[in-house]
Amino acid sequence: MNFVEIERDYIRSRILPDFEWMSYTRPTDHHPLEKPIDQCRVALITTSGAYLRGSQKPFSTTNKLGDDSFRIIPNDIDPKEVALAHPGYDTKRAMKDLDCVFPLALLNKLQGQGSIREAGPRHFSFMGYIPFPERLISERAPSVGEALLDDGVYLVILVPS
Amino acid sequence: MGLTTISISLVRETTLQLKPSRSLYIRHPFGLTLGDVGDSITHEDILRDCFRYASEELPAGTVIDLPYVWTKNDLRERQRRKEAH
Numbered sequence: 001m002n003f004v005e006i007e008r009d010y011i012r013s014r015i016l017p018d019f020e021w022m023s024y025t026r027p028t029d030h031h032p033l034e035k036p037i038d039q040c041r042v043a044l045i046t047t048s049g050a051y052l053r054g055s056q057k058p059f060s061t062t063n064k065l066g067d068d069s070f071r072i073i074p075n076d077i078d079p080k081e082v083a084l085a086h087p088g089y090d091t092k093r094a095m096k097d098l099d100c101v102f103p104l105a106l107l108n109k110l111q112g113q114g115s116i117r118e119a120g121p122r123h124f125s126f127m128g129y130i131p132f133p134e135r136l137i138s139e140r141a142p143s144v145g146e147a148l149l150d151d152g153v154y155l156v157i158l159v160p161s
Numbered sequence: 162m163g164l165t166t167i168s169i170s171l172v173r174e175t176t177l178q179l180k181p182s183r184s185l186y187i188r189h190p191f192g193l194t195l196g197d198v199g200d201s202i203t204h205e206d207i208l209r210d211c212f213r214y215a216s217e218e219l220p221a222g223t224v225i226d227l228p229y230v231w232t233k234n235d236l237r238e239r240q241r242r243k244e245a246h
Contacts, residue, residue, distance in 0.1 A: 002174055003172055003174060003241040004172070004174040004175055004178070006241070006242060006243055007243070010243050021175065021178055022178070022179060023178040023179065024178070024179060024180045026180065026222075027180035027181070027182060027220075027221040027222025028166075028180060028181055028182040028221065028222070029182060029221050030165075030182035030183055030219070030220075030221040030222075030223075031163040031164060031165050031166075031182070032165065032218070033165045033215050033216050034165075036216070037212045037213075037215065037216055042212075048192075048194075086192075088191060089190075089191040089192030089240075089246060090192055090246045091192065093192050093193060093198055094192050094193070094198075096198045096199075097198040097199055099195060099201070099204045100192065100193050100194060100195055100196065100197075100198060100204070101192060101193075101194050101195070103195055103204060103208055106195075106201075106204055106205060106208055107208065109205075110205070110208065110209075115209070115212065116212065145164060148164055149163075149164065153164065154164070154165060155164075155165045155166075155167070155212075155215050156164050156165070156166045156167075157166075157167055157168075157169070157208070157211045157215075158166060158167070158168040158169065158181070159169050159194055159195070160168075160169060160170070160171055160194060161171075161191060161192050161194055
């Protein structure tokens with residue numbers, strides 16, 4: 001069995017008997033980058049379960065229905081303020097080096113080197129275990145997309161974990 | 162006006178099902194998407210690859226296989242068998 005089958009059966013046997021992966025017949029349209037990358041504002045979307053310790057609620061790691069909420073991570077925060085909550089991987093490793101799953105510091109370093117115009121003013125964090133993604137698709141993701149457009153972002157990099 | 166998106170993929174099979182607009186497939190473990198703790202060179206190389214491939218003209222749904230492979234141990238294989246976290 002490949003990973004998709006193993007993971008599906010794991011979720012079905014332990015959590016949700018009727019779980020099935022989403023699938024699409026056509027790819028999402030690609031919007032070409034309108035400017036050279038060094039003239040672009042760039043933002044991150046991470047599914048690492050990143051949140052701000054002390055000021056934001058951690059993602060649920062125990063709800064069998066997952067957690068489709070998201071957290072806004074301002075670009076100007078100290079990465080040390082970020083914590084991780086995710087049931088699908090060992091967060092202890094990435095907590096030693098956040099760039100492994102949420103390259104916030106690295107993106108700002110590359111901004112300083114002129115590789116991009118600048119990092120967006122805010123980034124967006126989800127927790128990747130979302131077995132029922134209907135609300136994510138109809139409400140959460142569009143609202144994040146609108147926020148990114150409001151921020152004048154041209155390129156969004158989606159980083160899973 | 163619209164957003165250009167580029168997605169990193171750790172699981173080629175699910176990426177082929179979901180068909181994001183453009184993906185970069187990396188054979189790293191879950192939780193070490195851009196590479197090992199402290200491997201800043203690989204982290205930067207991968208982020209720069211995101212910049213590079215976002216700028217290239219390719220059909221929607223293209224999955225690009227990047228050369229990054231986890232060789233440190235069998236963590237990725239064990240995660241894919243649900244034997245490691």
